[in-house]
Amino acid sequence: MSLPTGDVIGLMIDNLRIRGSVLPIAARSATKWAKGLDIPRGGKTVIYTGLMYQLLPYITASVRNLERFEDSFWGKFVFVARYFNKILNVSKFMGFPSKADLTEYNQILRNIALLLRQAGVEFGYLHERELYSGALAYDLGADDAFRLHASKVYERLKQDGVQSLITVDPHTTNMLRTVYPRFIDGYDMHVRSYLEVLVERNMPAARKADADVVIHDSCVYARYENVIEEPRTLLDRAGYRVKELRDSKEMTHCCGGPVESLYPKLANRIGKKRVQQLENAGAQNAALMCPICLATLKKAGRAKIQITDISNLLAEAYCDGQFN
Amino acid sequence: MAKVNPDFAQEVKASEEFDAAACMNCGVCSAVCPMEIELLPRRVFRYALLGLEDRVLENTGNIYSCLLCKMCEANCPAEVHIAENVRFLRYYLNKNVFKL
Numbered sequence: 052m053s054l055p056t057g058d059v060i061g062l063m064i065d066n067l068r069i070r071g072s073v074l075p076i077a078a079r080s081a082t083k084w085a086k087g088l089d090i091p092r093g094g095k096t097v098i099y100t101g102l103m104y105q106l107l108p109y110i111t112a113s114v115r116n117l118e119r120f121e122d123s124f125w126g127k128f129v130f131v132a133r134y135f136n137k138i139l140n141v142s143k144f145m146g147f148p149s150k151a152d153l154t155e156y157n158q159i160l161r162n163i164a165l166l167l168r169q170a171g172v173e174f175g176y177l178h179e180r181e182l183y184s185g186a187l188a189y190d191l192g193a194d195d196a197f198r199l200h201a202s203k204v205y206e207r208l209k210q211d212g213v214q215s216l217i218t219v220d221p222h223t224t225n226m227l228r229t230v231y232p233r234f235i236d237g238y239d240m241h242v243r244s245y246l247e248v249l250v251e252r253n254m255p256a257a258r259k260a261d262a263d264v265v266i267h268d269s270c271v272y273a274r275y276e277n278v279i280e281e282p283r284t285l286l287d288r289a290g291y292r293v294k295e296l297r298d299s300k301e302m303t304h305c306c307g308g309p310v311e312s313l314y315p316k317l318a319n320r321i322g323k324k325r326v327q328q329l330e331n332a333g334a335q336n337a338a339l340m341c342p343i344c345l346a347t348l349k350k351a352g353r354a355k356i357q358i359t360d361i362s363n364l365l366a367e368a369y370c371d372g373q374f375n
Numbered sequence: 376m377a378k379v380n381p382d383f384a385q386e387v388k389a390s391e392e393f394d395a396a397a398c399m400n401c402g403v404c405s406a407v408c409p410m411e412i413e414l415l416p417r418r419v420f421r422y423a424l425l426g427l428e429d430r431v432l433e434n435t436g437n438i439y440s441c442l443l444c445k446m447c448e449a450n451c452p453a454e455v456h457i458a459e460n461v462r463f464l465r466y467y468l469n470k471n472v473f474k475l
Contacts, residue, residue: 056439057473064475190443192465193475270444305409305444314440321409321442 059313062133064193066142067200072102073187074109074142078179081105084157085176088164094175096215098164098245101184101223104156107342111350112146114315156342162362162370163219163245169370170252174217182207184226190309198234201226205235215241217248221271221278221341229275244272246281246340249365257371259290264364265332265356266293267325267348268303269341282340282361289368294332304328308347322351330355338364377427384426386467393463395420397453404447404457412437416447416457423464431464432472438464 063073081102090098132141167174185200208216218224221244228242264286272278279300286293298304307321326348329337337354338361339345348358387393398420405413415437422430431438441461448457469475 056435057469057475060469061473061475190462191439192462192467192469194462194466195470196475270442270446274445274449301449302446305442305446307409307442309442309444310410310440317410317440324409 056313058133060191060193062136062142063191063312064188064196065133065136066140067183067185067188067193067196069137070140071200071203072106072183074106074113075140076102076106076109080153081181082178083153084160085164085178088161090164090174090176092175092178093180093211093213094173095212096173096217097175097177097211097213098167099177099216099218099223099227100160100181101186101218101220101226102181103184103186103220103223104160104342106183107346108148108152108156109146110312111152111346112148113142114146114311116146159342159360159362160219162360162366165370166249166362166365167217167245169257170249170254172217172248172252177207177211177213180207180211184223186222186226187312189226189230201231201234205231205238205240208240213240216243218242218244221269221276222343224278225271225275244276244278244281246278246285246361250281250284253288254369256289256368258368260364260368262291262336263294263334264291264336264338265296265329265334266299266361267306267329267337267339267344268299269339269344270303270305272340273301273303282338285365286338286361289365291336291364291368292334294334296328296332298328306341306344306347307351308341308343311343311347318347319351322347326351326354326356326358329358332356336364377422377430379426380428381426383423383428383431383467387423387426387463390463392456392459393423394456395424395460397455399453401452403450403452407446407450409444409446410440410442412441415441416455416460419464420455420460423460432468435468435472438468 067073135141182204185197188197224244232238283293304325306325307318311318337356337358340361345360400417404416419434443458445458
């Protein structure tokens with residue numbers, strides 16, 4: 052028996068309307084990754100995390116609990132949680148992330164900031180004023196709530212004098228670059244993924260890598276945003292040998308993650324299939340560039356290949372290990 | 376017995392996003408779907424075009440389990456905006472069935 056679709060979506064949409072995110076987290080958790088990096092507050096060009104990497108450890112913990120409910124009698128009582136969630140942030144108790152996950156995901160954001168700095172890019176950060184993009188609400192077809200939220204995000208960017216955004220994940224890139232202009236009249240933000248910015252800067256590797264890597268292209272980067280060659284170029288310049296899968300680039304295979312909030316077991320099945328494909332490539336590392344893919348494929352089971360975010364590999368080569 | 380809901384049919388017809396009428400039922404979408412969803416988009420989209428709301432409702436699980444990964448869209452010879460059509464159906468269900 053699957054989870055009650057309407058109640059689960061309702062819970063997330065209520066959160067977006069009331070608390071500004073489908074799964075609200077404390078501002079200190081959202082900004083912890085930037086501690087000690089001295090990134091200036093605001094500015095015309097900012098790194099925009101869209102809170103995706105910060106949210107994933109919490110989503111992973113919540114989904115672990117949802118999985119238990121999926122086939123149980125208690126699954127049908129999500130409506131009770133939704134009722135109380137309007138008064139009290141119930142999602143806060145849905146799962147507690149592991150320290151290892153929090154450290155891993157924060158490190159990815161630190162890597163990205165340090166890579167940009169190494170490439171000579173000047174950027175600020177909105178710190179606790181940064182908002183979630185609303186990506187999941189859009190995917191679930193909650194267009195009315197999404198439209199309202201997107202307007203709030205844009206209004207805040209304008210208030211803070213932002214003109215250009217450097218995004219760190221495919222979903223936020225797609226929202227801010229392609230979807231927002233369809234929902235907001237006069238939307239004029241210039242949006243680029245950090246991978247595109249780094250390629251443009253053409254910085255040399257500080258230490259040449261010597262390893263085989265297979266790329267797991269994100270569906271959203273590859274089929275929505277045409278970000279396909281950038282990760283290959285960056286890995287190649289760093290000395291990595293990129294091994295190509297049949298199901299890659301425009302024909303990449305989804306990780307299964309997008310349906311995890313409603314159908315955790317189904318998502319896991321798709322994830323396992325993709326991990327198998329990555330293992331068959333015969334490389335030591337699988338490079339991912341999306342927090343949802345990372346969480347889903349890592350959860351899919353013990354892999355014979357190291358599943359890692361591409362920023363870990365890039366930081367090792369371009370920043371010579373000086374990335375903590 | 377399938378029943379046509381004229382309001383639903385009208386909403387589908389009036390939508391700028393829902394372009395499944397171009398589908399020629401070739402089956403590529405079903406063949407390449409990583410979720411192996413046989414019904415989406417070919418049959419469910421046809422139900423929607425005909426205004427068969429109850430048949431669409433029977434497929435709520437399929438509609439929400441689509442990954443929106445666009446593998447079908449990348450292979451569709453009729454260039455149907457499949458992911459956007461799925462989102463349209465989700466929007467309709469959210470509003471009219473789940474009252475969100």
